[in-house]
Amino acid sequence: MTGRLPARYVRPVGLDPERFGVSLSQAFFERSPLEVAPDLLGCIVASTAEGTLVAGRIVETEAYLGRDDPGSHAATKGMTVRNAVMYGPCGCAYVYFTYGAHHMLNFVCGPEGTAGAVLLRALEPIVGQDAMSRRRGKNQEAELCSGPGKLAAALAVDLSDNGIALGTDRLSVYAGTPVARDKIRVSGRIGLSKGHELPYRFYEAGSPYVSRGRTGAHLKSKR
Helix, strand or coil: CCCCCCCCCCCCCCCCCCHHCCCCCHHHHHHCCCHHHCCCCCCEECCHHHHHCCCEEEEEEECCCCCCCCCCCCCCCCCCCCHHHHHHCCCEEEEECCCCCCEEEEEECCCCCCCEECCCCCCCEECCCHHHHHHCCCCHHHHHCCCCHHCCCCCCCCCHCCCCCCCCCCCECCCCCCCCHHEEECCCECCCCCCCCCCEEEEEEECCCCCCCCCCCCCCCCC
């Protein structure tokens, strides 16, 4: 990460550089999802979908690894049409549709050819709350992005974003202000039938914006 933005990165108008910091470099995402997931806490994701700038501070994430992770989409016999984006290149969005109702936004991590991603589970809304409220049909700020399906809807993320490079005008990620290590909590993952007990979920202690899902087996999970 550097103090200068590469030419291909454009910070949308309305983002305070002192608060939002620099765009995350591809090198940030070249590490294991288990390293990237806690480091994303405090970072800021911004979307300009539908011509409207919205942004949120990341307060909850989950790491997903390769074929040996039973909760991962990569726990298959290999690459499939659905999970291909997970195999790289890193620094891209991996978006999928689940339960017939929700899009899920992930960031691809690790070396190309090795599956890995971090699911964004919750954001603290900081820019464009009116647009988020309209998209979500909710007025309470704490409810706008307190879950992976909710935040994708608030950002207007859909399958057209699957595979796009982060740092585009449409979807960007900024360094923000890292969450102090003593404020990061770890738990099992939420909403999985397998691999839910692994300590791969990270969240900011005390944040009112963290999702309310409970860890434990979810018998009808379709992740």
